[in-house]
Amino acid sequence: MRKAxxxxxxxxxxxxxxxxxxxGQDVSKSPQVAAYQASLKAIAAGDFEAYKxxxxxAARAGIEKDMKEMNMDSKKGMEFLKAMAPSDIKxxxxxxxxxxxxxxxxxxxxxxxxxxxxxxxxxxxxWKVGQQSWTNKKP
Numbered sequence: 001m002r003k004a005x006x007x008x009x010x011x012x013x014x015x016x017x018x019x020x021x022x023x024g025q026d027v028s029k030s031p032q033v034a035a036y037q038a039s040l041k042a043i044a045a046g047d048f049e050a051y052k053x054x055x056x057x058a059a060r061a062g063i064e065k066d067m068k069e070m071n072m073d074s075k076k077g078m079e080f081l082k083a084m085a086p087s088d089i090k091x092x093x094x095x096x097x098x099x100x101x102x103x104x105x106x107x108x109x110x111x112x113x114x115x116x117x118x119x120x121x122x123x124x125x126x127w128k129v130g131q132q133s134w135t136n137k138k139p
Contacts (some may be wrong), residue, residue, distance in 0.1 A: 001024060025119050027091045027093065027094040027103070028091055030094055032096065032101045032103055032120045032127050033091055033094070033103065034038075034119070034127070035054065035120055035126070035127035035128055035129060036103060036118055036120065036129055038050070038054045039054035039055060039129045040085060042054055043078060043081045043082050043085055044082060044085075046070070046075065046078040046079070046082065047078070048074035048075075048077065048078050051078065054128060055128055055129045055130070055131055056121050056128045056129065056130045057123065058130065059128075059129060059130050059131065063077070066100055085136055086107030086108055086109045086114045086116065087107060087108050087109070088107050088108045089105050089106070089107040089116075090106050091104070091105050092101060092104045092105060092106060098122050099113060099121060099122035099123075100119070100120070100121055100122075101119070101120040101121075101127070102117060102118070102119055102120075103116075103117075103118040103119075103120060103139075104116065104117055104118075105118065107134070109134070109136075112136050113136060113138075114134045114135065114136055115134065115135055115136070115137065115138055115139055116132060116133065116134040116135075116137075117132065117133050118130075119131045119132065119133040120132075128133070
């Protein structure tokens with residue numbers, strides 16, 4: 001009986017600390033997806049201030065540095081981000097580990113299938129977009 005209780009307690013503890021993975025489930029209602037969609041909405045609207053609020057401090061610093069190096073103002077930077085954003089995005093899985101998450105998605109760029117990995121972090125009490133990568137090679 002003691003072994004069974006210990007096993008049950010260990011199994012429960014492992015379940016509570018293990019990463020939350022949602023593959024094949026509808027992840028579109030998660031706060032992480034909402035954060036990513038806020039970022040996409042800001043890009044589509046060309047709203048640099050809203051976009052800065054939707055990304056992590058580290059991502060914002062990187063974007064501002066890149067824009068400066070490419071001699072882009074915020075308007076041109078947003079146009080560039082809009083051109084680089086995939087369309088027809090579908091969310092395929094979400095892995096949450098504490099204050100970090102990885103969202104997997106598919107989309108299209110120039111009518112070619114794309115596979116994305118979007119890192120998110122909970123920062124200042126809200127989920128924000130960090131690094132993301134898109135490729136035409138299936139993972």
